[in-house]
Amino acid sequence: MSPLPENPLKIAVVGCGAVTELRHLPALAQRHDVQIVALVDNNQNRAQKLADDFLVPRVLPNHQALLDLGVEAAIVAVPNHLHASVSVDLLRAGVHLLVEKPMALTVAECDTMIEAAALGKAVLAVGFVRRFLHAARFVKWAIDDGFLGRIRSFDVRDGYVFAWPMASDFFFRKEKAGGGVLMDAGVHTLDELLWWLGEVRSFEYYDDSLGGVEADCELHLTFESGVSGILEASRTRNLRNTAIIRGERGELEVGLWQNALQLRLSGSPVEIVGQGGIWHSAEAPDQDNVSIIVDEHDDFLSAIRTGRSPAVGGVAAKQSIELVEACYRQRRPLVAAWEETNVERSVR
16 A cells, blocks of 8 residues: 555546445545545435445536546546546546546547547556456566467456346446447456457457347457467356466466466476465465455556556557457357257258
8 A cells, every 4th residue: 555645636436336336445445645535426325325435525416526626536437438428528637537447439439538638648547457466467477578488379268147236237238338248348358368469460259249239259369479369258157267378388377357377387297376476575465356456546546646657558458449349340140059059950
């Protein structure tokens, strides 16, 4: 945690859904270097309940009202379709922002947000929290350092039966969410793969959207380095929830949502199973949902105070939206396992 400054930074939270209630507010409540001055939500009853629980002095119905309070920073956690409009207003006014993922619904909206941040001289960070998992950072080092030798392939399975405690139904409305599992949890995985492996050369994308939001999808990717592999994402099935990176010397399997690692080296009869940790640090390797958000907030606030770029700025975050847009333009129907079985039977 950052040391107590003489003048704590005035911060607001825009959007009072589950991610604010369960993650951002508990993480902010642990800090002494910020002052939460307001919560913003059009559901005033819900916002007031959270304000009472976390001792926040004001509840406001819209984000424009923040500009009269001298707010220096804000966390934007509204439904996806509002990310761009809310962010542009605040960034142009010089308010530093941490915006929940996805950054926006389109590349054009992302560009508008980046331009607004430059105009307002404001920090724009995007909430790709997996970048703060120690295990994910170890994978990044292992790839860049050549620890595994030349990387050959990857295999990512990311899925749970959907059970997020929603405060609204926007996840299932295409016009508000922008898409289904790929735009939601999938952008986390795309961000990681782009961070680890670089630019994409080609892809094939399949989903079950049928004009709505997809619950299951499959993406076959080849990167400019020649590395290829598969990403499978689901809201209907509990998948492995790991990424496997295979290289000449062995393979790393990393938890997508947990700080967990497995290292298997070629020719070795045993594997190493453990957690990532900070070198020469007494910090416990366990990272729960709130502690990862604390690390994300640390990075965001440090960027504000030092003038450096955040771990995931607007330009980096836009890359995942570019890939999502391309996937949706070239989507093909996903054939489910039971459909394949029926096709085989009909052919026979």
